[in-house]
Amino acid sequence: MKKNLNLKKTAHLIYPSDLRKNINPWSIGNNISIALKDKYKIKNYYWTSIEKIYPNKGDILIGHCHPNPFTIFRRSIKNKNWQKKIIIQPYNEDPKQMSHLYDVIKECDDFIAICGEYWYKRISSSKFKSWKKKITQIDLGLDVKLYPKIKKKFNKINKRKFLYIGNDYSFNNYAKNLIYLKKISQLIGENKFATIGNKSIGKIKHYGWLNLQNKKSLNVIKSYDFLIQTSNYDANPSTVLESLSWGLIPVITPQCGYKKEKSIINIPLNKVNMACNVVNKLQQIPEKKLKKLQSQNWKILKRFYSWAKFRNTIKKVVLAKKMNKNIMYTKKELIFFKKNYLASPNYYLNFDMIFTIIKSNIKIFIKRMIELQ
Numbered sequence: 001m002k003k004n005l006n007l008k009k010t011a012h013l014i015y016p017s018d019l020r021k022n023i024n025p026w027s028i029g030n031n032i033s034i035a036l037k038d039k040y041k042i043k044n045y046y047w048t049s050i051e052k053i054y055p056n057k058g059d060i061l062i063g064h065c066h067p068n069p070f071t072i073f074r075r076s077i078k079n080k081n082w083q084k085k086i087i088i089q090p091y092n093e094d095p096k097q098m099s100h101l102y103d104v105i106k107e108c109d110d111f112i113a114i115c116g117e118y119w120y121k122r123i124s125s126s127k128f129k130s131w132k133k134k135i136t137q138i139d140l141g142l143d144v145k146l147y148p149k150i151k152k153k154f155n156k157i158n159k160r161k162f163l164y165i166g167n168d169y170s171f172n173n174y175a176k177n178l179i180y181l182k183k184i185s186q187l188i189g190e191n192k193f194a195t196i197g198n199k200s201i202g203k204i205k206h207y208g209w210l211n212l213q214n215k216k217s218l219n220v221i222k223s224y225d226f227l228i229q230t231s232n233y234d235a236n237p238s239t240v241l242e243s244l245s246w247g248l249i250p251v252i253t254p255q256c257g258y259k260k261e262k263s264i265i266n267i268p269l270n271k272v273n274m275a276c277n278v279v280n281k282l283q284q285i286p287e288k289k290l291k292k293l294q295s296q297n298w299k300i301l302k303r304f305y306s307w308a309k310f311r312n313t314i315k316k317v318v319l320a321k322k323m324n325k326n327i328m329y330t331k332k333e334l335i336f337f338k339k340n341y342l343a344s345p346n347y348y349l350n351f352d353m354i355f356t357i358i359k360s361n362i363k364i365f366i367k368r369m370i371e372l373q
Contacts, residue, residue: 009083011040011318012055014047014063014073022146023212024238025064027307028114031141032062032088035311036318045072048360055081060318062086067100067346068357077107084322088112088314090235091135092119092257093126094175095340097233100347102337106327110317111135116236116257127336133325136317141307142241146213150222151247151294154287162251162279163224164195164204165212165239177253180230183272188279194224212242225290226251226282232269240264241305244297249290251282263296 013036017029033042040060045051047064053076055061060083065073077085087105091098091113105111111134113120120137123129155161164181182202185193193204196217200206210217227243229252236257240250250258251265258264265282267275329337341347348354 008039008041009058009060010043010056011036011060011062012043012045012053012076014045014061014065015088016046017042017044022143024140027143028088028140031307031311032314035314036062039319046360046364047071047073048357049364050075050357050361052076053079055079057081058083060084060086062088062318064089065101065104067341067344068348068353070348071357074104077104084109084318086110086112086317088138089114091115092233092235092255093122093128094233095127095336096344096346097175098128099337099340099344102329102334102341105131105134108134109322109325112138112314112317114138114140114235116259118254118257118259119235127333130327130329130333134327136313138310138313139305140236140238140241141310142238142245142301142305143307144245144301147242147245148218149245149247149298150218151225152222154225154290155223158283160192160225160283161223162193162226162228163221163248164193164201164228165197165242166229166237167198175231175233177230177232177270180270180272180275181228184228184230184275184279187272187276193228196220218246221246221248224248226265229253229256230267230269230275231256241301244301244305247294247298249282249293249297251278261297261300263293263300265293 013029013032015029015032016025017033018026019030036042047066049072050070051072053072059081061076063073065087085108087108092115111131113135115137117137123132123135166176178201185202185204190203194207195201195204196207196210198209207220210220225248227239227248227250229237229240231253232255234256240252240256240258243250249265251267252258253269254266255269259266265278267278
């Protein structure tokens with residue numbers, strides 16, 4: 001017997017979602033939708049939209065909260081008809097990235113924090129310890145079919161190469177910590193490093209933006225042996241999972257979120273000589289041992305980082321019984337949050353932020369007009 005879809009409540013999802021796109025952040029939004037579609041009708045919104053949602057009683061609000069107080073998540077959150085209000089977005093301990101959530105998280109029932117276990121285990125001793133009662137940690141997933149095993153053979157001893165994949169926008173530069181990567185490359189030899197992303201780093205070979213599922217791009221990637229990430233604050237970059245699937249060995253700071261696995265190589269944060277020692281040792285490791293690490297990483301990927309696991313966590317949080325999880329901030333905490341929000345690129349009165357919101361809402365308006373025709 002068919003279910004009466006008219007009896008379903010609506011999950012108002014504020015996250016990019018498009019089944020034609022299979023990269024993040026769309027993959028995240030797509031899998032949230034898949035996880036909830038049996039219980040809810042799904043309605044999608046842009047996180048930069050300035051509209052306001054008027055839910056029916058029993059609907060849920062779930063998604064990414066923009067820092068601007070005039071955007072959709074914040075404008076809609078206080079409606080009394082919501083059954084549940086859930087934030088889902090990346091989490092780390094960077095005050096400039098996270099402090100804008102201090103007022104919103106009080107209004108929400110749960111915070112599904114996209115982050116590695118490294119960050120989750122530190123919450124109780126962090127500046128965000130008052131949030132812990134509302135936080136559920138969730139790992140990203142990966143569709144391994146889209147990231148085939150391409151690394152069949154490693155380069156010879158002392159000829160091995162390191163690849164950075166990502167961006168270095170001014171907004172993220174301090175968080176991605178590419179100055180540290182530049183220092184490592186200068187000591188090791190810049191010819192052993194390369195970058196894929198929006199800008200070059202010093203004299204390191206730079207490929208620009210590449211479609212990571214394109215055959216030509218895969219031929220470039222498989223000529224490298226290691227992914228290298230030197231972040232100060234990174235929730236859990238999807239490029240680490242992608243490199244696991246390809247067969248590259250990740251060499252990353254613990255602040256990328258991944259620490260517990262021995263087959264994912266950690267380098268210390270901002271200790272150049274110690275990091276170079278790790279890199280030099282990797283140049284000497286027999287290929288047999290590298291292939292063993294590679295094999296272990298494929299098992300880790302299958303066990304811990306599937307979209308099925310991601311969806312199960314979403315369902316568990318959404319369908320769990322609603323509990324009272326009030327947060328009471330100390331005066332010291334409030335000063336910390338407000339001070340860091342004001343100093344952040346996220347602050348809503350920054351020119352770049354204002355311009356982004358205006359431009360985005362013009363695009364949303366035009367798209368809505370086209371859809372109505």
